Every structure is written in structure tokens, then in C-alpha cells.
Amino acid sequence: MTHQGEVLLAVNGLKTYFNTDDGVVKSVDGVTFHINKGETLAVVGESGSGKSVTSLSVMRLIPMPPGKIVEGEVLFTGKDGKQKNLVTLPEAEMRKIRGNDISMIFQEPMTSLNPVYTVGDQIAEAVMLHQNKNKKDAMVVATDMLRFVGIPAPEKRVNEYPHQLSGGMRQRVMIAMALSCKPALLIADEPTTALDVTIQAQILDLMRKLQSEVGMSILFITHNLGVVAEMADRVVVMYGGRVVEEGDVVEIFKAPRHPYTMGLLNSIPRPGEYVHVPGQPKGRLEAIPGNVPNPLNLPVGCAFEPRCKFAVPDCSKAVPALEDTGQGHMARCIRWREFDQAQHEVSA
């Protein structure tokens, strides 16, 4: 499925800041990554590391003010084959991309659908906007999409309101809505975090199945590395608004080069098993002692330094560079050379 090397989305040096009463919050501070056509890229990191702000910046849905994309570019090749910089695209052009070329599903299926319109109406709205269809035809598409995402009795459900559906069903509706215009990129911001474990697994299965049918790329945001193993080809690890490690999923699971990634990996039982551990809390990232840094007041050097057990005095001098460790694997740590697989297992 992967068209190797054909870049769909390239985020370069993105900086998104918020002006608050307490000062400038540097939520995303120079993030670079890309997504190839047909692949799934996971973005992982603890809550507050800037994942949502990154994805909303791509969609240009950051509330402005207080937010502002202060630097960087987002190069995207739409269904029309033309490459555009979404940061500078006029708003009217951007609206044609949202929901059509790039669509998005969110963490909270319970609140992400408008309570006063039927789910059919809400899917049809996207179809009418982007596919030049009248209401009647759009409702037919909506029904088809509900069937496509595995909702039973779609002819009946299409006329129901969100409150009549369960959380899992609503997330399926969100997926139906997101895929109704056959986007090139689906951004899924923690789509299963709010769901219980069995429903989580169903939604992930559905997303994988639909991806193979539609052939879109997925930007999959999660704070759970276990899910990454199941879903993604490549992974970007974010910490304090910056990318700290990036690479192939297999490679990163086998030989992480950043202590933060090691901590994340150690906090899951074993890749792939996360769904089969009942009674365990969903986020297992608490295993790393300490908290994410205050984005108002990031350390001068490595943002992970206060929590890092490998920290040395040099770590707090300057922000370490994101360095290539070989085979497209990148890490932002001055000691990455010292971490081979053995050391990770022995000392972490």
C-alpha cells in the first residue's frame, strides 16, 4: 500500500505559539516531519506535548487569537496533484481542503457531533460542500457511508440524533463523515482514548480496514505506544513541543535512541498486548517519573533533562539537535550513540 518516497504532507520547522496572560506558550516549537502517500504516521507523546496543536495547525484550525503560527511551512499535495503551503493558503482555499483533502476525527466522540442535527445531516453537510450534490443525493451518500463504517441499520440510523448513539457508534459516524469525501489524509487525534477497551480495538480494526480500501494516509495521534505498534508504519515522538525521536516503528521499538522513548516503551507491557490487559489504566505513561515541562518555561537545554536518568551537565547547555542516527532514524539527544539495544534493556 505504501508508495515509498511519495511525500503527501511535509511539515517544516512549524512553530505555533499562544499568547496568554502568563506569557507566550510555545506549544509547537519547530516541528518537522513528513507523511508519505498511503502510510500511517503515528505522533506519540504525553498529554501536553503539542500533538493536538500540531494537527490543528495543519488544518489551520488553531483559535487565532490567542494562537498563531509564527513560523514554518506545511506543504501538502491535494487530490488535484498540486502542492500548496497550507500556512499561507487563503482561507477560502483552505476551506476547500478541510473535509475534502484532509479530514479529521477527534478524541471525544460524545461531544464532537452537533446535538441538534441528525447524523445524516452532518455527514451530508460535508458531501454537499465538496461534491456538488443536492441534499437528497448527499443523504444517500451518508447512508452508504454509515454502512461502510459498519453501522447496523444505516437507513434508520441516518435519521437519528447523536444522543441516540453510543460512544463507539458516534466515533464510527465521525469516521464516516471524515471519509465521505475520500480524503488523501485522515488526521485522527486520539480517536480511541475516550472509548473503552473492546470498542477501542473495534475502531482501530475499522480504521485499518478502511485505510486499505480508501488508500488514504493517516496521521495517527496517540499517547499510547502500544497502539502505535498496531497502527503505524513510522512514528514521531514529541516532547515539550518538539520532535525528540522519529523513525520506523519496528526500528524504534527495537532500538530507541532517546531516553523519553525508552521510558514510554517501558511503560507498556509488550507491543500489541495493550488491548488484552483488562483493569489496567489506559495511559501507562505515568511510569516515567515527573511531569511534562511547563510550556511557558521550557528548560534552556534538553526539555527532558529534569526527568532523564541519563542526564549529564552538558544536557542543560543548549537544546540538542535532531540528529540522524542512520536509516532515517532521528533522535534529539546528545548521548544517543551510547544507547544501543542492550543498554536500553539493562539500564532503563
Add this chain to the structure above:
Amino acid sequence: MIPFLLRRLVQSIPTLLLASLLIFFVIQLAPGDFLTPAKLNPNISSEQLAALERNFGLDRPAWQQYLLWMGNMFKGDFGLSFQYQQPVLDIIWPRILNSLYLAVMSLVLFYSIAIPLGVYGAVRQNSPGDNAINVVLYFLLGFPSFFLALIVIYFILQLRNATGLDIPIGGMTSNNFDELPVFGQMLDVLKHLIIPALVLAISDAAGLTRVIRGQMLEVMRSDYVRTARAKGVSERTAIWKHTFRNAILPIVAGIGGLLPALISGVGFLEVVFAYPGITPMLLTAIGTQDLYLIAGFTVITTVLLIVGNVISDILLAVVDPRVKVA
């Protein structure tokens, strides 16, 4: 829908009974009665007085008067006004209609002031326009409406003197009303309604504008509005179809609770603007202890309040699919 209406009808019976009982006996408790002035008049003989008492049923105990009145009311007979010597309904109904015109007109103005201002304030939060509106609203919130009415009357009088324009500030019709064609008559009434209705609307709109602005700001931050934007909807669709439609839900739910304040607000303006609504008549009736007129008015107002509440419940069910009306 029909079962809902029936249930509301049954539910309203105790309310009505209680209201009628209360008002009837409160009036009875007051010292003297309608005939007190007659009794003090030396020209009226005691035989005449007794005859009057019998005619009005005032010689019977209060509970008998009440039961009689209730029984008649179910037949649509609200009793006789002592003062006007006419059936109560005939006298008060046209007056109540006049009051309703004023109430509806001021409601319409009330919402057409508060909604655009509230939405604008939210969409352009902290803009100079929003700030200016907030200052004016803040000022209006602490401003007693009788004072506003007086100021308005004063300025219109000044305007009339200065420009010679015929801006009506009292009554409901012009002197030449009877000579006007039907359409002209409607326009004439409208002209008389607009100033008092506007005064009432403006003095109340400040609160609602703030509520709408706050609601809009809250819904604008909601997940489903973000979903709508992620779909690629226009700014206008995001604001009106997705935000406003949800922001007004608590306001629609509150319409029923607004009615009593509306009635008293209208009553007040009727007095200030010499408008032929029900309130001036009612005040006289209270002064003269015109028992059946007061009681009849109270019952009709209670019925209207119940109807208003039912309408607002139905409205809420229409705008919010989560609310069931059955």
C-alpha cells in the same frame, strides 16, 4: 404531542384552582367592599343597599360566592363588573388584547436587539465594537426602566418641538383613527406601540444580550463547532448553523419564565404611556374592590401564563431534539 398537551391541561387545574382561591379570598379579606362608598352616602336608603347586596350576592358567605363564581366560570361566565355593570369578559378581553399587542411587539424588539448584539459581541470578542456595546449594556443594566421611559418621553417631546414630527408617546390610536383605512389603522397602532415597546425591550435587552454573548462564546469553543470547521464549512455556517442554533437552547428554555416579568413590565409601561391596556383598568378595579373583574383578570392571566409555558415547552422540543415532549 396530543398526550403532552392533555397532560399539561390536567396539570394546570390545581394551579388554576389555587390561584383563583387565593385571589378571591385575599380580596375578601380587605376591609369594606364594593358597596362601602354607597353605605357612606346618606342619599341611599338601607332598603336600596340591601337590594344591591342581594343583586351582587354580597350578602352570602364568601365560600358560597366563590363556588358560584367558579361554577359560572366553567360556563364561560366570569361574572359582572360592579363598576361597569357589564360582563367581566366583555370589558377585560379587549384590554388584554391591547396588552398582548404591546407584549408581543416588545418581545420581538427585545430579541431583535439582543440577538444581533450578543452574536456580534461573541464573534468580535474584545473588538472596539464589542467593548462599546459592553459599556452601554453595563450602563443599561443598572438603569431603572421608569427612568429610561421618562428620559425617552422627554427627548421625544424635545424632538417633536424641534422638528414638528408627530411622534406619538401616549395612547394607542390617533384622533383621526376612525377615518383611516384598515391598513392605515394598523400602521397607526404600530406607531403608538413602537416607543413603549422599545423602552421595555431596551431596558431588558441588556441582560439577554450578555447571556447570548456568553452562550455563543461557550459554544464557539465546543468540539462540534470545531468538527464543523474541520468539514470546511464557511464562517457564517459555523456561527449561525452550528453555534447560534445551540447557543439559544437555554434561552428558548427560559422564555416561559420570562412571561411574568413581561406582564409586569408591560403593565408599568401602560401606566406611564397612558396605553389602554389591562393594567390601568385593573388598578382602578382594585381601588373600587370590583371583585369579579379582579378575579377574572387573575384567572385569565394565569391561563395565559400556562399557555405561554406550554408554547415555550413545545418550542424547546422543536429546537432541541434531546427534549421529549411526549
